[in-house]
Amino acid sequence: MTEVVRSACPLNCPDSCAFLVEKTQQGLRVYGDRENPITRGFICAKGRALAERVFSRDRLRFPQLRAGASWKRISWDEVYELLAREIRQTLAETGPRGILHHFDYGHNGVLRALDRRFFQALGGATEPRGSMCWGAGYRAQEIDFGAVRSSLWQDLVRAGLIILWGRDPAVTNIHLLPVLREARRQGAKLIVINPVRVRSAAFADAYFRVHPGTDGALALGLAHIILDRGWQDKDFVEAHVEGFSDFAVRVKDFPPAKVSALTGMRVEDIHSLAELIRQEKPVSFVLGYGLQRYTHGGNTVRAIDALAALTGNVGRPGAGVHFAHAYHKGKLNSLSLPPEDWQSRTFPHALLAQGLRQADPPVRMAFVTRSNPLAQQPDSLLWREAWQGIRFKVVLDTVMTETAKQSDLVLPVTTVFEEEDLIATSWSPFLQYAGKVLEPQGEAKPEPLLFTELARGLGLGRYFPFTASEWLEYVLEPLAQQGVTLGRLKEGPLRAPYIPEVAWEDCHFATPSGKVELFSEVARKESGDPVANFTGERSGVPDGDGSELEEETAEFPFYLLTPHPAAGIHSQFMEGKELRVYIHPSLAARFRLSPGDMVLVSTAGGQLRAPVAVSEAIHPGSVVIPEGAGGSFGSYSPRQCCHSGGRRGRGDGGKSADQRQGVRFGREHILL
């Protein structure tokens, strides 16, 4: 009989699928667990690609050291010797801050955090802070509610109205679709708000197109109508909302006509949406992350949180703001060393490249784990410049990424199927054990083992006393009393016992006042305004059908949107996928472009050339380049690369990352 091993998808996708894996003559067969209530027996192209990667030709199998323009294979003993020498030299020159550790969301395994433990054992390092993914909205929810929590996925079935606000689950969260279908069968209405007519709009009751970056104005405008008509939930506001009167003053500035001009939504549509929110209770606001990757992204999420609180759609079944959940925080034993034992230097993720250029002491050595910053981080050109200025650069990965190609030492790590780990994510409530299915390919090493051996070589072995299994047991220790043990997880996923069905059901919010804080001194300190606001400008975004396109007075008149790809995840599995620049037919007509024509897209950060594709789905004032294509195996030269150049999120609750939000666009001049 073929052996079936339980595993789980480690990719940073909300679904976190429960895998069953069989070893076959041809390779690995991975399929979704039918018994798992989220996975329901189906997985996506990314999960299948993950299995193919194990034996793929692209796979890194041996450590490689740069030798001029090419690479030289070296042994692990040589690797450890070389790294110990480089680390000691850097520590002597600059102290631990001379080492950059860049990490992101390449793998959701709990044991991945041992990388940070290693640098903490050195005394700290230079690190990114906040996140390009969800940082702005995360901070906003911490300010409003005191923590980031959402109700369980199946609670949506109890909603009267579900608003997919800047989220496209048909691409980024496909296991939400059966839940949405079920909710609609039980009578819920489904609304999509997005500048792009995304795939999920196909099965919605209504689709509302907004100008990019203007959702905050829409939320404040909806609150304006609701307060104007006295439709707010007075009991909820009285008992659980702090700062209501300040918020009421703020929304006076957002009457429907003004909000219509800002967002491009018709006045009557804004009214009918406000009415739906009143009539179809309970309302679940299901937020994506695209809407908060703008300079005022935190304020946008605060405005939506406020709209939910005002209408009593918080802490009740079928209601709530589903942004993400951070329930695991503090519930599992942490792999970090005590904070008093180390001190890192941090830069906001969005500004890391600038930070590196100005860093004092300078960064001499860099480690990259579970990330591909040269493809994924903003300011691609600046990143390359900063990267090239670092003396010794080490990348740990399974394939030769864009970042790895421009490094000095590339170390092969195992895939999820070649080691064991525990997978916990920010949407699925399950804790899942991912077992080892097969031996590592070539000389690839599990990352926890790599850091353990490296620590021992540096005389820091006392910080890494455990095997992977022992670490997992340690992490799970606090849950043993509730029956969650490694042994039981090996039999199948378990719902984390601290994750409730309905978020904030007791209405004891984790804020200083214990209420939902629409007025916050912390927000004033971090963003200059204690109450959610919208300060964005229209910046040349045309209305509706594009017939009112303005004169190109602004240097960069269009918005660049980079939604996540269906075929892969960020730069992963996107090798060979062709880059396409999607535009609305009105823009194509204006520039006399046909599908396939080459265009040049420029931002203040860089430019790229690619063939154009034309679609009615695209907002006429935007240019859409799905994330990932041409990423890790990119064929364009650095000078042509503007990946993420046009959109910025805030790396943390602090300052705006960047004011440049636009792109310039036009027919490829060389071909004219």
Ligand SMILES: Nc1nc2c(c(=O)[nH]1)N[C@H]1C(S)=C(S)[C@@H](COP(=O)(O)OP(=O)(O)OC[C@H]3O[C@@H](n4cnc5c(=O)[nH]c(N)nc54)[C@H](O)[C@@H]3O)O[C@H]1N2
């Ligand atoms: N297939 C696949 N699935 C994934 C991923 C992947 O790369 N591929 N990535 C995973 C990760 S790490 C994440 S963070 C999630 C993200 O999941 P989502 O939040 O669903 O997707 P994003 O691509 O981050 O956000 C882009 C969405 O926001 C919309 N958008 C952009 N600007 C605005 C705006 O101003 N207003 C509004 N209302 N909408 C706007 C875009 O059109 C797009 O639908 O997906 C996860 N799932």
Ligand SMILES: Nc1nc2c(c(=O)[nH]1)N[C@H]1C(S)=C(S)[C@@H](COP(=O)(O)OP(=O)(O)OC[C@H]3O[C@@H](n4cnc5c(=O)[nH]c(N)nc54)[C@H](O)[C@@H]3O)O[C@H]1N2
């Ligand atoms: N323009 C633009 N940029 C974006 C976004 C966007 O929407 N638009 N989205 C942002 C978002 S939401 C996110 S989450 C980030 C994601 O940014 P990244 O996390 O940098 O993206 P990935 O391309 O997934 O790169 C992860 C790398 O980790 C590797 N990896 C996988 N497992 C392991 C492991 O166990 N150990 C090690 N060492 N490596 C491993 C993978 O092979 C891959 O090369 O990108 C952000 N950047």
Ligand SMILES: [Mo]
């Ligand atoms: Mo993300």
